[in-house]
Amino acid sequence: MVYMETSFTVRPRAAGLDWDAKPLSMMGKETMKRLTMGAGLLVLAMLVLSGCGGTAVETKDDGSVVIAELDDKQCRFLCAGDVNNDGRPDLVAAAMKSGLWIFWQEADGSYRREQIDADSSGYEHTTYITDLDGDGTVEIYVAADDQREVRSYVYQGGSFEKSLVVPIPPDHITWNLTCGAVADPETGTTWPSLLMGQAQFVDDNGSMKPGPAKLVIIQMTDDGWKEVVLEDPVSNVFHKAMIYDFEGEEPGILTIGANQAALKIWRHQDGAWQETLLWNPVFGGKWDRLRDIEIGDVTGDGIDELVIATHDQGVVAVAMRTDEGWDIMEMSRMPSTFVHEVEIGDVDGDGLNEFFTTPSEPNKASGHSQPGHVYMYKWNGTEFVQSVVDDFETSHAKEILAADMNGDGISELFSVMEARTTKEGKKVEIVVPVQIKQYLDLAGTP
Ligand SMILES: [Ca+2]
Ligand SMILES: [Ca+2]
Ligand SMILES: [Ca+2]
Ligand SMILES: [Ca+2]
Numbered sequence: 001m002v003y004m005e006t007s008f009t010v011r012p013r014a015a016g017l018d019w020d021a022k023p024l025s026m027m028g029k030e031t032m033k034r035l036t037m038g039a040g041l042l043v044l045a046m047l048v049l050s051g052c053g054g055t056a057v058e059t060k061d062d063g064s065v066v067i068a069e070l071d072d073k074q075c076r077f078l079c080a081g082d083v084n085n086d087g088r089p090d091l092v093a094a095a096m097k098s099g100l101w102i103f104w105q106e107a108d109g110s111y112r113r114e115q116i117d118a119d120s121s122g123y124e125h126t127t128y129i130t131d132l133d134g135d136g137t138v139e140i141y142v143a144a145d146d147q148r149e150v151r152s153y154v155y156q157g158g159s160f161e162k163s164l165v166v167p168i169p170p171d172h173i174t175w176n177l178t179c180g181a182v183a184d185p186e187t188g189t190t191w192p193s194l195l196m197g198q199a200q201f202v203d204d205n206g207s208m209k210p211g212p213a214k215l216v217i218i219q220m221t222d223d224g225w226k227e228v229v230l231e232d233p234v235s236n237v238f239h240k241a242m243i244y245d246f247e248g249e250e251p252g253i254l255t256i257g258a259n260q261a262a263l264k265i266w267r268h269q270d271g272a273w274q275e276t277l278l279w280n281p282v283f284g285g286k287w288d289r290l291r292d293i294e295i296g297d298v299t300g301d302g303i304d305e306l307v308i309a310t311h312d313q314g315v316v317a318v319a320m321r322t323d324e325g326w327d328i329m330e331m332s333r334m335p336s337t338f339v340h341e342v343e344i345g346d347v348d349g350d351g352l353n354e355f356f357t358t359p360s361e362p363n364k365a366s367g368h369s370q371p372g373h374v375y376m377y378k379w380n381g382t383e384f385v386q387s388v389v390d391d392f393e394t395s396h397a398k399e400i401l402a403a404d405m406n407g408d409g410i411s412e413l414f415s416v417m418e419a420r421t422t423k424e425g426k427k428v429e430i431v432v433p434v435q436i437k438q439y440l441d442l443a444g445t446p
Contacts, residue, residue, distance in 0.1 A: 063440050064390065064415075067111050070434040072098040073419040078436065080403035081129030081138045083155050089405050092116070092140055093416070094125035095434065100142060100153070103436075105405060116153055116160050121146040128177035132192045132220055141165065141194060143174035150174075150196070150218065165194075166218055166225050171201040171208060173237075180243035182217050182253070185228060185268045191219040195253065197238035210236035213257050215266075230273055235260050239291050246304070246321065252276075254306075258289030261310065263319075279319070279328055283312040296344035299379045300352045307355050309339040316342070316357050316377070318384065331384060332375075338362055345402025345411030347376075347442040354378045356389065356413065360396040369421050372396025376442075389413070389439055395420040395432065413439045 074096035083090045083102060091103040091111060099118040103111035122145035131138045140153040150165040168174065175197045182193040195217060202211035213235040217228040232238070235257025244254035244265050252267040263279035282288055289311035298305050298318065306319035306326070314337030319326040332339075343356045360372025374390040374397060390397070397415035405412045420432040 064437045065440060066435045067414075067438050068093070068103055068113055068436040070095045070098060070101060070436075071430070072096055072434050073421060073428070073430060075416050075418075075434045075436075076124050076399050077127040078399050078401045078414060078416050079127050079129045079140075080401060080405060081140070083129070083138060083140065085137055085155075087407075089403065091401075091405075091414075091436070092127055092129060093436065094120070094122075094127040094142060096123065096125055097121050100125075100127070100140075109406060116140070117162065119147060120144045120151070123173050124175055126174045126177050126196075128179065128194070130179045132179055132194070134192070141177055143168060143177060143196065145172060145174050150177075150194075166216075166227055169200070172214070173199045175199065175237060176240040178240070178242050180253075182219065182228075182243075183268070184219060184221070184226065185271075189221070191221050191226075193220065194218040195241040195243070197241045197255065199237035210259075212236065213238040213255070215241045215253070215255060217253075230266060232257060232262075232264070232275075235262050237289075239289070240293055242293065242295060254293070254295075256290035256293050256308065258291065258311065259287055261288035261290045261312075263290060263293075263306075263308070278326055279308075279317075281310070281315075281317075281330075283310065283315060285312050287312050291339060292341045294342050294344045294355070296353050296355075298344060298353045298355050298377075298384075307342050307344060309342040309357055311338050311340075313337065314339055314359050331377075332357075332359075332386065334359065336362055340398035341400055343400045343402045343413075345404075345413065346409075347402060347411050347413050347439075349408075349410040352379065356400050356402065358397050358400055358415070360392075360398070368423060369395040369418060372398075374400060374415050374439075389442070390415060390437070392417060397437075413442055415439075 072095040075093050077094040079092045080089045088105040090105050093101045100116040100120040102114050102116050106112055120142055126143040128141045129138050143150050145168055148168045150168060152163045152165055153160045178195045180193060181190050183190045198214040200211040200214050201208040212231040212233040215230040215238050219226045237258045238255045239258055241253055241255045245251040250267055252265040255264050261281050265276040267274050290308055291311040292309040294307050295304050297303060298307060303321050308317040314332050314334030315330055316332045316339055317328055317330045319328045337359045340358045344353050346353050355377050357375045361370040364370050372392050373388060376387045376389050377384040395418050397417045399416040401414040402411040415437045417435045417437060419430045419434050421428050421430055
């Protein structure tokens with residue numbers, strides 16, 4: 001098997017929500033857990049280490065500007081890529097019900113909104129931008145769960161050309177798309193591939209129950225698209241799958257599972273998928289869910305970390321590479337808090353990546369929006385210092401994006417604030433629509 005990250009124009013993004021909401025019980029203090037992996041056998045040692053973990057908190061309030069609104073309750077994907085090849089990255093937003101949108105970046109840095117497709121929607125409406133076919137023009141890949149299709153959109157000649165990639169079966173929720181080069185397990189031939197993390201619901205004596213977590217590897221072969229499916233009954237959703245490629249290790253595919261929470265590497269060897277479990281945390285509440293992951297160097301030593309948002313007890317974790325495997329540092333434990341997304345970028349231009357998270361109160365069934373935050377974490381040499389980028393009092397952001405939109409090497413940071421809603425009887429009313437915010441003075445170069 002060959003697994004490699006393919007290059008793409010701008011790092012795409014991901015985000016999400018969950019389908020249930022339960023208040024969770026109070027947890028203990030943050031701990032550091034060490035995971036050691038050796039010789040194909042997982043050796044799990046949870047050691048509480050002292051003196052080198054955790055967070056310090058300092059509050060700051062940065063300015064922001066609303067660059068766009070969408071008349072929808074939700075928008076869980078905001079991605080960046082130069083869709084029209086004019087040298088300026090554009091933003092693509094996939095709203096839950098009101099379609100797929102592009103915000104063309106104009107020469108003056110402003111954004112002009114255009115609808116790409118009204119007939120595209122989904123609970124997550126997962127979107128990803130990359131030049132998978134390598135022709136120099138990016139494609140927009142969209143999992144339109146409502147229309148049961150993964151589609152690609154290519155901008156040429158002044159309009160979007162829409163193509164079916166693969167159908168999505170009924171009763172699936174697509175949570176994430178990424179890409180990489182993956183070998184076909186049958187033939188060994190390596191193809192540019194999309195990695196699609198899903199939940200599926202299966203008929204259990206007449207009622208629909210969550211089935212095994214599902215990864216679909218969608219391969220761009222010479223004979224068209226081909227799907228390779230991997231299922232894991234240990235979890236009931238893969239919230240994300242990414243290429244895992246670290247020096248000194250056999251590459252593979254990294255997955256984050258929920259219920260159970262499981263961080264795994266998959267490699268196809270000897271005719272079957274082999275798994276390596278890196279982390280299997282229990283947070284002490286009803287659910288254990290890994291929600292989002294990003295790979296990037298957030299400590300400035302040139303070695304990538306795995307930065308993980310969990311959906312339970314507000315936990316954020318950074319896995320740091322050691323000679324033996326991975327040290328996993330947990331931080332930010334807070335009861336009754338969901339963390340929806342993590343994003344990595346150097347927003348202040350000092351050459352060190354910061355990372356960002358979007359915690360909120362648990363999702364409510366009441367129809368009323370719940371408050372949340374955008375936090376920034378910056379490594380100071382011994383710990384991650386947490387600061388507040390945004391406080392949402394009447395709604396919150398699940399989706400954030402850090403991408404260099406003006407080519408100065410500094411990432412711009414965006415959040416997508418969900419609509420503020422109220423419930424009158426059975427009807428949920430939008431008071432303030434979805435707003436895409438940009439934080440101006442984080443980078444100093446808005
Ligand atoms: Ca452009
Ligand atoms: Ca590092
Ligand atoms: Ca920085
Ligand atoms: Ca920039």
